[in-house]
Amino acid sequence: MSDTITAIATPAGEGGISVIRMSGTKALTFASNLFRPFSGADPKEFALQRVYFGEIIDPKTQTSVDEVLLTFFKAPKSFTAEDVIEISGHGGVFVTHKILRLLEDQGARLAEPGEFTRRAFLNGRIDLSQAEAVTDVIHAASDRALRSALAQLKGNLSTRLNEWRERLLAVLAQLEASIDFSEEGLEFQKRETTLKEIQAIQKDLAALIQTYRQGKIFREGAQVVLLGKPNVGKSSLLNALLNEDRAIVTPLPGTTRDTLEERVRINDIHINIIDAAGWRQNPELIEKEGIKRTKAALAQADLALVVFDGSQTLDQNDDLLIEEVGDKPHRVLLNKCDLSERVDVPALEKKFPDAEFIRISAKNGNGLTELCTSIYQFVMGDSSLNETLVLTRERHRQCLVEANNALLKSCASLNQDLSEEFIAVDITIAMDRIAVILGKTFAEDLLDQIFGEFCIGK
Ligand SMILES: Nc1nc2c(ncn2[C@@H]2O[C@H](COP(=O)(O)OP(=O)(O)OP(=O)(O)O)[C@@H](O)[C@H]2O)c(=O)[nH]1
Numbered sequence: 074m075s076d077t078i079t080a081i082a083t084p085a086g087e088g089g090i091s092v093i094r095m096s097g098t099k100a101l102t103f104a105s106n107l108f109r110p111f112s113g114a115d116p117k118e119f120a121l122q123r124v125y126f127g128e129i130i131d132p133k134t135q136t137s138v139d140e141v142l143l144t145f146f147k148a149p150k151s152f153t154a155e156d157v158i159e160i161s162g163h164g165g166v167f168v169t170h171k172i173l174r175l176l177e178d179q180g181a182r183l184a185e186p187g188e189f190t191r192r193a194f195l196n197g198r199i200d201l202s203q204a205e206a207v208t209d210v211i212h213a214a215s216d217r218a219l220r221s222a223l224a225q226l227k228g229n230l231s232t233r234l235n236e237w238r239e240r241l242l243a244v245l246a247q248l249e250a251s252i253d254f255s256e257e258g259l260e261f262q263k264r265e266t267t268l269k270e271i272q273a274i275q276k277d278l279a280a281l282i283q284t285y286r287q288g289k290i291f292r293e294g295a296q297v298v299l300l301g302k303p304n305v306g307k308s309s310l311l312n313a314l315l316n317e318d319r320a321i322v323t324p325l326p327g328t329t330r331d332t333l334e335e336r337v338r339i340n341d342i343h344i345n346i347i348d349a350a351g352w353r354q355n356p357e358l359i360e361k362e363g364i365k366r367t368k369a370a371l372a373q374a375d376l377a378l379v380v381f382d383g384s385q386t387l388d389q390n391d392d393l394l395i396e397e398v399g400d401k402p403h404r405v406l407l408n409k410c411d412l413s414e415r416v417d418v419p420a421l422e423k424k425f426p427d428a429e430f431i432r433i434s435a436k437n438g439n440g441l442t443e444l445c446t447s448i449y450q451f452v453m454g455d456s457s458l459n460e461t462l463v464l465t466r467e468r469h470r471q472c473l474v475e476a477n478n479a480l481l482k483s484c485a486s487l488n489q490d491l492s493e494e495f496i497a498v499d500i501t502i503a504m505d506r507i508a509v510i511l512g513k514t515f516a517e518d519l520l521d522q523i524f525g526e527f528c529i530g531k
């Protein structure tokens with residue numbers, strides 16, 4: 074880990090500027106062998122957190138390669154907690170790679186994806202949940218996603234988890250003292266007190282697990298699938314929501330064959346809207362494959378928008394659809410409300426007794442605001458969760474579910490008057506699962522998986 078790594082931190086291609094990053098014990102030496110500040114300052118004497126203007130000199134030819142700004146972050150006050158150098162150049166592809174090659178010639182190694190953040194984690198500057206939040210900040214596609222990612226990066230989740238671990242540690246200490254001194258007939262803490270404390274933690278933990286549905290939607294966007302028989306206007310609706318001609322629309326039923334996913338922003342969240350093949354009996358070969366994909370999209374979806382052509386009477390194909398929706402959360406849309414209504418609304422209301430009905434026109438945009446409001450309300454769910462901590466990752470949820478089960482088991486053991494040893498085992502498991510979220514214990518392959526999601530240079 075002591076080698077010095079480097080990478081281009083800005084996206085590939087030409088840009089206004091490009092940034093090359095370097096981290097490790099030799100970062101300053103390598104940079105000072107190549108960099109000549111215009112001020113004449115000695116690079117070895119660089120002050121921390123200062124920016125220097127100068128040029129990169131190719132040591133072989135002694136010619137100037139680029140004029141750059143060089144920033145020095147001295148360990149441990151840097152992103153990785155090691156010495157870090159950032160070189161901001163003129164943003165050309167060739168020149169940036171040339172500087173990178175010169176750094177490699179000095180002995181710097183090209184960084185793996187996420188290796189800078191991995192070092193920040195391994196050097197204890199951030200914990201694992203904060204490292205994960207770094208990618209979430211980068212990939213955030215809405216204000217809400219950004220807010221929860223930043224909160225996690227600042228350590229909101231870590232603080233809560235550490236607090237639970239400390240409280241469980243105190244419980245464990247009491248239990249162990251009772252085990253050690255049980256023969257002397259001493260009871261260090263009343264079992265009721267222990268039970269109450271474990272129950273209190275378990276309740277909070279269970280409440281955090283409940284936020285996962287929403288947290289996942291904030292991070293990844295809700296999956297909203299358009300369902301309906303052919304020609305009801307699903308693709309037209311997708312285009313209307315996107316405000317562009319994305320999907321092919323024709324008067325012929327069976328136009329859309331494949332699923333098509335696009336991102337739509339509603340207020341401070343984003344949703345992924347999936348247009349799919351229309352559902353009908355006796356489909357031909359390509360449509361059949363399309364319908365298979367529609368079914369798969371429905372299975373994955375958070376919300377189904379069931380679209381009917383309000384200007385037509387219902388038929389068998391509509392019935393087919395009604396069966397498929399099952400208990401998936403849904404809204405019923407009556408499209409083409411610019412035409413006169415012929416659909417049997419009471420019959421539909423019977424089929425979808427609890428659903429919200431919205432009349433829309435993909436053609437002239439009527440009802441779309443109402444539709445977006447309805448989707449937004451669905452996503453936000455219980456608005457009391459709005460500002461508090463939410464779980465955003467399956468890995469965290471999985472660990473907390475296991476911790477929760479262990480705590481429930483310890484409560485049951487206490488209620489059954491089992492000995493302290495049994496209870497202590499489960500408390501230890503719960504603490505261990507929480508520690509895994511924070512990365513206090515980890516397997517290398519977990520780190521590979523997490524940091525593999527990052528880009529090079531982060
Ligand atoms: N009058 C009117 N026509 C519409 C409206 N929405 C869609 N249409 C028309 O209905 C026809 C079918 O629209 P599409 O968007 O292709 O329907 P679809 O549900 O995607 O159809 P498939 O891809 O075949 O399943 C086109 O001729 C559209 O112009 C609407 O709100 N009002």
Ligand SMILES: [Mg+2]
Pocket residue numbers: 307308309320321322328329348349
């Ligand atoms: Mg279509």
